[in-house]
Amino acid sequence: MQREVRFAALVSVGRHPITGRARRAEYDARAVELALSSTDAAQVSLIHAGEDASESLGALRSYIGMGLASLDLLRQPPGADVVPALEARLRELAPQVVLCGARSETGEASGMLPFLLAERLGWPVVSGLAAIESIDADSMTVLQALPRGQRRRLKVRLPAIATVDAAAKSARQSALGPARRGAIRLIEEAVVEDTAAATWSVAPARKRPKRLKIIKAASARDRFKAAAAKAEGGGGQVISGVPADAAAQVVLKLLREEGVLR
């Protein structure tokens, strides 16, 4: 693996699901972990766009505590569209690989940011990275996480943006001393207001209504039968008193029908 490849990790301020306190965001921390396990810490730049309030600075420092020297803070007021600022900064830094979490833990959390950046920069974007296998000058080979623990190998041309979610390696611990010593560079970028989001109404999440089991039947008798039926009708097939070979044949048939034998 080449050591000259430059990484940028886009990080955000997360929110603890129970206490509600600012923390490093779970997926963003995994993105930083992936970058640090692929190259030297000196080749990784951390970028955050947001306000420089003391609470969020504490959360941002915990990314530095993972073994980095500094973090670039693009100063943006709350409610600003951070995509133009990040785009300008990425054009300036020109990293080969940009890593970020799949979606943030606060705000709209639409997960659109990597796609918008990729569209503006004209770079490819891949989602759901599990690991980076190899990187050379103009392409990288990555493993993409599929549902049910499966993996897919992709070759992506560089520069590229990749998002990380729960399938990637969990983030290393953040050390307090290095986190406090690390530098946060304040960078002023142009501010674009997000006017559309200001008109939305945001409320704490309501519990979603449970779907009712609706019985469609033509006759009263069918409706009654459906309503009176037990939830788990013992409709299973029971095989007894047959030799093991014959029983195994039936099980094998089911496994083949379900397509779980590879």
Place this chain on the structure above:
Amino acid sequence: MSDIVRRDPRVEWIARNRLHPEHEVVMAARSGARVAHWMGPNGVMRRDPHAIGFIGPNGLRRIDRSGAQVGGAGAAVRRTQAAEPTRRIVSIEAPAFFIAVVADMPGGRLSAHDRDVLGLARQLADADPKAQGAVALILFGEQRDESLGDAGADRVMAFADARFDAYSPEARLAALVAAEQTLQPRHWLFPDSTLGGAELGRRLAARLKERPAVQLWQVAAGQCTGRGAAGTTDITRPLPRIVLALPECADPVSDTRHAAAAMDEVRLAAASPGCIEDLGAVAVDPAGVALAEAEFILSAGNGIRDWDGFHRAAEVLGATEGASRVAVDNGHMPRHRQVGATGTWVTARVYVAVGISGAVQHLQGIQQCDKVVAINTDPGCDMVKRADLAVIADSSEVLAALMGQVEQFRGEQRHAA
């Protein structure tokens, strides 16, 4: 047999009139059954109590003394109709607008999530009866589903080119942009599913410079509600053009049948080499897959005597190993392999329980499994009642036989390939 019911008013009249001299003969001819009563040889009237009445449309014997309703050929026709509730057939010739739905189609079939999104699309298309919209379903790759019309699709646009077979987000995006130009849909709906609609929908939104509503779960009166901030907030806003919806965002279509007419193919530009190349699936060690997301689990309980044989069977079948609490407590399996309410809640498609009697906690843990196979010596245990397929036999013998047959099956496959 034709569906048209031919009526004979004279015969019906005789059937109603029990005093008519031909009544018995007509009733016997109509029901095809025995005569209900007749004069015996000694001048005593004999009756056959089983011959009266007729079998009604629901399979029950009905006795109608008024003679108004009699069974016959019509009853059989009515019975077949009653078995399946009829769907109203809807065809929309000149739609006022289109609602485009891009389905995931895992394995070439509509998923439950796809059907929910199609139900939402139907809601949007049918909102205004004066300006009826049509739902255009956009599919990639080979499709094997014959119930697209039942799911609510008026038009189907299938991109079945070879370039869409593997992971091909760039080619698919180009196809969607071409579809945007021909259809000009009022809304684009995607299922918000990882690596399916979630990714493609966001790519399209970025390309079309539209701001999508994601994690959407409710649409009402032009406003939509979706989850924000990692599921902790609800964001309500006017319904945008591109929508990424969660499962159960709407009820699937259940009472209408739509045309699902194939649309003219959109001509696509020649495939250009993309920036992302799919190098294929990677073989994953089933033992390394987390139990909660494993697809195929072979689970062991207290009934197992031959543990080496069990581990070998899991290896041969390519299954992830699970265990009941007793097997874990006895030290036969590690704690992180425990299935059930006190261990891991599993979502496997096939769950094979070997020697597990099925404690309530264990059955709770396997609630979401599609197919459960039980191999057990006790035919009365709860696991056998829950299982879709239960084998009452000695587990080690069945596992040994199964291993042999699987190896033989694999050998045949290799031979054929």
